[in-house]
Amino acid sequence: MNRVFSGVQPSGNLHLGNYLGAIRNFVRLQEEYECIYCVVDLHAITMWQDPAELRSNTRTVTAAFLAAGIDPKAQIIFNQSQVPAHAELAWIFHCVARLGWLSRMTQFKEKAGKKRENASVGLYVYPDLMAADILLYKATHVPVGEDQKQHLELCRDIAQKFNHDFGVAYFPLVEPLILGEATRVMSLRDGTRKMSKSDPSDYSRINLTDDATAIARKIRRAKTDPEPLPGSPEGLRGRPEADNLIGIYAALADTSKEEACRRFDGAQFSTFKEALAELTVSTLGRIGAEMRRLLADPGYVDSVLRDGRARASAIAEANLGEIHGIVGLLRP
Ligand code: AQP
DSSP states (O other): OOEEEEEEOOSSOOBHHHIIIIIHHHHHHTTTSEEEEEEOHHHHTTSOOOHHHHHHHHHHHHHHHHHHTOOTTTSEEEEGGGOTHHHHHHHHHHTTSOHHHHHTOHHHHHHHTTOGGGSOHHHHHHHHHHHHHHHTTTOOEEEOOGGGHHHHHHHHHHHHHHHHHHTOOOSOOOEEEOOSSOSSOBOSSOTTSBOOTTOSOGGGOOBTTOOHHHHHHHHHHSOOOSSOOOSSGGGGTTOHHHHHHHHHHHHHTTSOHHHHHHHTTTOOHHHHHHHHHHHHHHHHHHHHHHHHHHHTOHHHHHHHHHHHHHHHHHHHHHHHHHHHHHHTOOOO
């Protein structure tokens, strides 16, 4: 059986990158797969989170899932901390993964930066928990943005080593689903840096909750270069900001970069940015409004998470029992 699992951290403002790289694909995949979508609050606390904001951001990510179109009755939506089996399987995986594997993870290097000795241990072992999230449900497919590719390779390594060490064929080898024309949306201020929740400049990203005026202003101010737009994607080489904006346009218009370039061949950025702002507002405006409506009713959002927790726990507990048996953890 094919099963999708993916998660989003409640660690700040959800942005266009999270939407195009992940959440929009979550919605589309529910046509074909049984899907489990998780608000990964235990991942978020690998970096300091204000407790009240963490609670509020957990509801916001849930609202974004719902507003984007995930059906909470057909699929499972829950927050990670409410199913303790994630943390328990992560411990087993700490004993399977090798230090050398984790040391190669670029996200840890980027997030820990020069203050490596001060980074939390959680940030270092984050990929083990991510592997546990996915493998606890024996998920086969994981929709993510490009930045998560290395973590998914590690997840495959963990599954393979576990299966080999215990002589079983228990865990599937997951396939990443990196879909669309905007798998790595870049900052609007610097086309060489990823659009990110934690960027201190709000002008670097378009938040899912930005209103039409804010979206248009941010796109108008987005960094560009002095050349007009090229007629084909080859002309975007060495032009990271133009490449990023064309990629965003193509993804939102559900077309290819080739087609987007054809449409704006020779256009000035001012003309293109107007079209891009209009397209962005027409997509995100609806989602932002629905998120605000849902967040006005936290009781409903919490009931979705409670229902999801019960359904996720049932699968997780059954699988964890089997995993205990394989590892040799006695259930007297
Ligand atoms: N810029 C991006 N372009 C495409 N996809 C992206 N994703 C994140 N940023 C981009 C994808 O969104 C999903 C959820 O990400 P996450 O919240 O779990 O963690 P992240 O990748 O660490 O997100 P941020 O926004 O960059 O947060 P900070 O600033 O805290 O590091 C994932 O599938 C991710 O690939």
